[in-house]
Amino acid sequence: MYTFTNIKTKLPKILIKILHSLQEIGAKPILVGGCIRDYFLDINSKDYDIEIFNIDKLEKIQSVLSKYGNVKLVGKSFGVLTLSVDNFEFDFALAREEKKVSSGHKGFEVVTSKNMSFEQASLRRDFTINSIGYDYFEDKILDPHNGLNDLKNGILRYVNKNTFEEDALRVYRAVQFCSRFNLKIEEKTFTLCQRIVDTQEFQELPKERVFEEFKKLFLKSTKPSIGFELLRKIDILKYFPEIKNLIGCIQDKQYHPEGDVWIHTLMCIDELARILDKSDITDEYRKLYLFYSILCHDLGKPFCTQEIKGRITSHKHESLGVEPTKQFLSKITNEKKFIEKIIPLVKNHLAPFQLYLANSSLKAVKRLSLKVNIEDLCYVCLADCLGRDIKDKEKCPKAIDWLLTKAKELNIQNSALKPLVQGKDLINLGFKPSKEFKEILDFAMDLQIDENLTKDEILVTINNKYK
Known part of the structure; x- marks a missing residue:
């Protein structure tokens, strides 16, 4: 070799x-x-x-x-x-x-x-x-x-101490190289990285440069968890408290026998790396927002985890995770569209299992498509389910396959359900554009989903109700 x-x-x-x-x-x-x-x-x-x-x-x-x-x-x-x-x-x-x-x-x-x-x-x-x-x-x-x-x-070692510390970004490079090539960072290099992390220059590194190092860590690592463990050990996570808060956040042992939310999250990002490696996804942009989605999916747990009658619960953690996700992502990117891809995946990451366990109707699947890309959500949910030490992991792909099958029947696995009635149809009915338009269009979508009406039937119902 x-x-x-x-x-x-x-x-x-x-x-x-x-x-x-x-x-x-x-x-x-x-x-x-x-x-x-x-x-x-x-x-x-x-x-x-x-x-x-x-x-x-x-x-x-x-x-x-x-x-x-x-x-x-x-x-x-x-x-x-x-x-x-x-x-x-x-x-x-x-x-x-x-x-x-x-x-x-x-x-x-x-x-x-x-x-x-x-x-x-x-x-x-x-x-x-x-x-x-x-x-x-x-x-x-x-x-x-x-x-x-x-x-x-398998050793990562600096070439020259004096030149190494002149560029603070090299600490992040150390992290992604160790992750990509499964290297152990040499002791003096590790100590120097720790010292650099406390400098003003490290704290003032441009977002885009830090983002590029995270990108390499995610997209080129078989086990991205190696890099995140090193982020923890070098103490870089003190600048990302949203992530650091996962450490020590307890979970119910029935569903998470592997340990705290930090351990679970590391297992999840490794599972996603394995899943994407076997997938037919080649779009790096898509892979990257999926990685960030699974990284952030449980950021809400530290805000709601509590013990009730001997059981650990994290009620509403998916919605509570939205704000810390925004806060974390804003520190490494200014790209709003990228962040907007991630937020709904975090907010709805429990939905596939909730619908599966309830054996929900196609109506629920249609409504889910209005909130999030279902196929993307299935990747995140599968990694979340597999990223733990439960024994019945066979339930994970079953739930995902169930949802994807239903979404594909409706051709909404990668796009929202298309509304039959649009603004131009209301104008053709004689309505003038107003604030009421949204209410009417929402009503039309409800009829489309809940009553399974045709476009003509919906327009007749609108005409009767709003004129």
Whole structure:
């Protein structure tokens, strides 16, 4: 698994052509970072980082790359060029050092030098497993910080203490790398991360950067719970009290023998990862809001959990979870549409089992479709049911299959029931647009669902009632 004898055969042919073109102008290209790490982990990569030595003119590199496609300049001060070709993403960067000169992720002074050694340039890398390089022309692995050894032993270790603490985001990167690759964080690296968490710069990290690290944690981990346990251990959760409040929140042992709400939630996100891996969902946006929905589904429990006659209850926790969900999500994203996808899934996550146990009619299923995407809800509900240590887990897919079957009969598994009567129909009846429109349209929907009337029958009833 950790051999590089076939690495040349694994590289994209277009990349090999580009490497030869760069060599022809006197450049020394070295493959670095994630693509090399992933090779040794036997993970297919579509993204390649290439560091350029022996040259200090960005324009020379750009002229070579432009022959292969559209080249974008990420930032001249950073000396990074990107090229997308044949479904691959290539980043080309001049060998450089980065020195912290002011606060924030942009507060770096970049110094490039064509005479810089690979070891010197690698000091700016975050972790040893990301500091490994590959010289294509010499067919040689460059590993000045023993990253291969750490990779073999499953250890995450910083490259350089001084450069590591200059970017507070690296704490979140540590979390998602440990989660994705099942790594153990080295003791000194762990201690340094704890110290960084208490800094002002960590607290002021831009939302979008934090969101991207959570995204990788969720979408690229087999067991996202590893990352969330590390968030707890490093004490990052003190900035997300909505999540931290789950720790120690007791549950009824009959339904949750696994322990508190925190343990249950970790089990749920791992179950969802397993479920989505077997599903046909390819949309990352959809996967991500499903993950956040299951993460937040029980945020209401700390506000209502109590013991009554020896039994633990969390009455109305699903509706009480709406506000803490909004509060938590607002700390990591400003995208309102994304949050709006999650809220109804949290608020209705008990509905599939409630309808199943009551053997509810199609009317109830129709009304549920007006509140939430039923198929999405079924994914969340299934993960919630399986994410516990109960013995009768076979009931979980039964309930979900029951609801999905009924929703598919009505073709409303992924969309709300379409109203037969709309505003334009009321106008055609002679009604003038007013505040009363909503009341009339709600009445029309009630007739459609409860009485199963046709459109014409509904319009006649409306005419008789409101005229």
